[in-house]
Amino acid sequence: SAVISQKPSRDICQRGTSLTIxxxxxxxxxxxxxxxxxxxxxxxxxxxxxxxxxxxYESGFxxxxxxxxxxxxxxxxxxxxxxxxxxxxxxxxxVEATGVGEQFFxxxxxxxxx
Amino acid sequence: xxxxxxxxxxISVVEKEDVTLDCVYETxxxxxxxxxxxxxxxxxxxxxxxxxxFDEQNEISGRYSWNFQKSTSxxxxxxxxxxxVDSAVYFCALSExxxxxxxxxxxxxxxxxQVQP
Numbered sequence: 625s626a627v628i629s630q631k632p633s634r635d636i637c638q639r640g641t642s643l644t645i646x647x648x649x650x651x652x653x654x655x656x657x658x659x660x661x662x663x664x665x666x667x668x669x670x671x672x673x674x675x676x677x678x679x680x681y682e683s684g685f686x687x688x689x690x691x692x693x694x695x696x697x698x699x700x701x702x703x704x705x706x707x708x709x710x711x712x713x714x715x716x717x718x719v720e721a722t723g724v725g726e727q728f729f730x731x732x733x734x735x736x737x738x
Numbered sequence: 739x740x741x742x743x744x745x746x747x748x749i750s751v752v753e754k755e756d757v758t759l760d761c762v763y764e765t766x767x768x769x770x771x772x773x774x775x776x777x778x779x780x781x782x783x784x785x786x787x788x789x790x791x792f793d794e795q796n797e798i799s800g801r802y803s804w805n806f807q808k809s810t811s812x813x814x815x816x817x818x819x820x821x822x823v824d825s826a827v828y829f830c831a832l833s834e835x836x837x838x839x840x841x842x843x844x845x846x847x848x849x850x851x852q853v854q855p
Binding site: 625655657659665666667668669672714716718720725726727728729731732734 | 771773775781782783785788790829833841842843844845846847848
């Protein structure tokens with residue numbers, strides 16, 4: 625299995641500010657994804673982070689609000705821009721191990737927006 | 739479009755009881771993966787199992803077992819002799835086969851399992 629770390633683990637932010645979340649994997653992976661889990665809810669895919677090209681966003685999520693970078697096969701960032709209290713959620717990075725199909729999740733970033 | 743339904747919102751059992759968590763899925767693909775994840779109160783998502791749609795054999799891992807029935811589009815999860823440490827939210831998820839489509843996961847709404855001592 626892949627070992628995934630996320631920074632920060634949690635943060636409390638003010639409305640209107642932005643936060644960048646980092647996801648680091650201990651091995652090269654083909655696919656990286658960003659999910660959001662709102663309080664008491666299931667997980668919803670925000671986007672697929674593509675190495676060397678623009679991320680692929682799901683319906684309801686836009687690049688201006690959630691810019692994503694993936695400069696290499698082991699690292700990605702998600703920025704939550706111009707935050708509002710509705711953005712308070714857990715943000716999770718996940719990876720699909722190369723050639724295996726199993727998907728593993730990072731520990732998540734718990735974001736609270738005041 | 740893919741869809742995963744976990745009709746049981748919350749289940750409460752007493753320790754040592756057996757419990758089954760239901761999962762029903764919809765997909766137009768003939769090949770796909772099914773997953774179960776555990777999310778304990780600490781919040782991390784723990785991978786439990788991945789099942790390929792070609793493989794309908796049931797699987798057992800310790801106290802955990804999974805029943806995959808393609809005819810009814812179900813992938814149920816049974817915990818035998820439940821323990822307090824099994825208390826968590828359990829998610830069923832679906833992804834398309836890597837070569838043919840969407841590889842991200844579509845999650846069910848989750849089932850919260852409370853195991854009372």
